Amino acid sequence: MSAALAEAPPETRVHYLNADYGIKSWLLTTDHKRIALLYLATITLMFFVGGAMAVMMRLHLIDPAGGLVHPDTFNKLFTMHGVVMIFFFLIPSIPAVLGNFLVPLMVGAKDLAFPRINLLSWYIFIVGAALTLYAMVSGGVDTGWTFYTPYSTTYANSQVMATALGVFVSGFSSILTGLNFIVTIHKMRAPGLTWFRMPLFLWAIYATSIIQVLGTPVVAIAIFLVGLERLFHVGIFDPAVGGDPILFQHLFWFYSHPAVYIMILPGMGVISEIITCFSRKKIFGYSFVAFSSMAIAVISFLVWGHHMFVTGMSVYAALIFSVLSFLVAIPSAIKVFNWTATLYQGSISYQAPMLYALGFIGLFTMGGLTGLFLASLATDVHLNGTYFIVAHFHYIMVGGAVMAYLGAIHFWWPKITGRLYPDLWARLAAAIVFIGFNLTFFPQFMLGYLGMPRRYATYPAEFQVLNVMSSAGASILGLGYLIPLVYLIWSIRYGPIAPANPWRAKGLEWETSSPPPTQNFDVPPVVREGAYAYGPPGSEQEGAHD
């Protein structure tokens, strides 16, 4: 049925993009697919805002004396780069854009459980983003994205309130999105779609949503207390009046460590989809990959102390947190091993999404293993507060999450827009991103190991070679991000028309036409097989039609 639909000329077929026109039809839509595109536009803007600040920092650090900006400005740059990238790009990236688009399609529903709340969460996000951007242009903020007390509550003389409010507000958007996904996955699955037939992307989104729902309120209250502290000087975090600044760090990391998994878990779900499709194989150990997402979600709430080994914590607490942090490596490693085992004897093809997925596996492995250095107490004392940390979390956040995000955008772009992008350019961009990324961040591991502290506007001359390498890599990486922006926008208008299932992939979202109709499916789908039922190589078990 879907093949017949795909062959119809696009002008005659009504789908979600041409069902209605005008600005109102977008700003008042409750269609999850349109809301996904609203998010896509917003976070792409935020990504390039945050990226511009990274570019300025890297330019500044070419010279050991740091000639480009004033040191105070440098403090604001790294703070706002962190705030924008974490709260306004990485956290909403895969869940709010691709989750919004795909969750109803993958469960075979017409929409998310609460379409109006879905739209509301975008508006809340916009308010939060606007507050943060306002803070940025009205003086900026220099506390670091972590808002550590007592600097943020007492001493910082910058736009802490507006930024904190922006982050606080955007948290509710994250909570509502997560809540919507959990209810949708529980209550709206198509007939035959049992829990263990679900695509692994849904398991990953489900685990992510649990973290969003349980963790975000805690950081909300922590930031709320920072705001009150600044306004009324109440003393909860102020040692001068009997408060405890380290308590803030506990509350903050109780959310912000799990938040790392909000950023990476959906990426892991994406990789499971891409790897299976481009090796034409069932995933190796489905239930292990599914449960490892849940295990990561649970363990992530028990490891926040590893951010605080050197800020004052009993040695026994530190030991426990160290052991628990090592535990979280187990489910992550299960995933990496299972993806690799899925590749084994698969008939692999190297289209652009697959290049991003393979890049993800390598970079995530490096980011994950260097995380173990930081989870061990002795090495952490040496490496804490150095560029080693910066390199480690960029390998997870950029090498992991952003690679997965770009892979996902390339994988589902034909479904989202109904157009194909130029494959050669896409492969080239993937390669440029991979090379630029490694050149930017690998030298930072070495810098950190040699002892260069993070968040400083100047550094000793002996570190210059590695810093110049890093800055050079950043310019390549920036180019790698601009190329997809150009050809993807180009493809919306000029790209060839995409068929319903250009990758011959499995999953309900590929059974409907590209782009899907507003109601998602012309006939309510029924699922009759497990996920990733790719036939043995050569058998060409085409499509998932019953």
Next chain:
Amino acid sequence: MTEADAAHSAEHPPYLAHHFTDIEQQNESGTMGMWLFLLTEIMFFGGLFATYAIYRLKYFEGFHEGSRHLNYQLGAFNTAVLIGSSLTMALAVRYAQLGRRKALIAFLILTMVLGIAFIGIKLNYEWTADYHEGLIPWMGFHVEGANAAAVRLFFCFYFFMTGLHALHMVIGLGIMCVLLRMAAKGRFDSGYFAPVEITGLYWHFVDIVWIFLFPLLYLIGGLY
């Protein structure tokens, strides 16, 4: 599949949103959504309760002293008022299920009256008295003695926690205004009462938060 589809569109009641297959799915989704929302609220208040617990242990004497400044009789009376409002809310849900519109409206109004009474007592008798006694940390706080700093911290918690609780009650009252309007228009019957039920869950949650706040704030000073 096609027969099911036809049957589906034939019996499509006006209150069933287009993206649900049947009313049961819609109700279950709504209820689950509210439970999840309450879970986030537990984590939200939980952060405050945990912080409270840490300082309560650290400044045992000061919190004890601070608690004695509070009027536990008014607190106890307000607890009774709030539990009463939970009862009337439960009855409102029951009459919504039975499709008895007038009783539903009456009990919604009663619940709102009790909720307003709670906030009124808090505002008019407790917080005003606190202000005159100089117990508000950022408005002319003056408590003397060795534990003054800890008493101040106690009152910070007192005002944040009761203030946040009162804010939740105001939001609940706002939702009930909407329900009242819907009920007056006859939008509910024995087949459709999910909004009343879900608001009930929220209201009981706000009540339970108070059940924890009351002893933690008013009663830790001991009997005297």
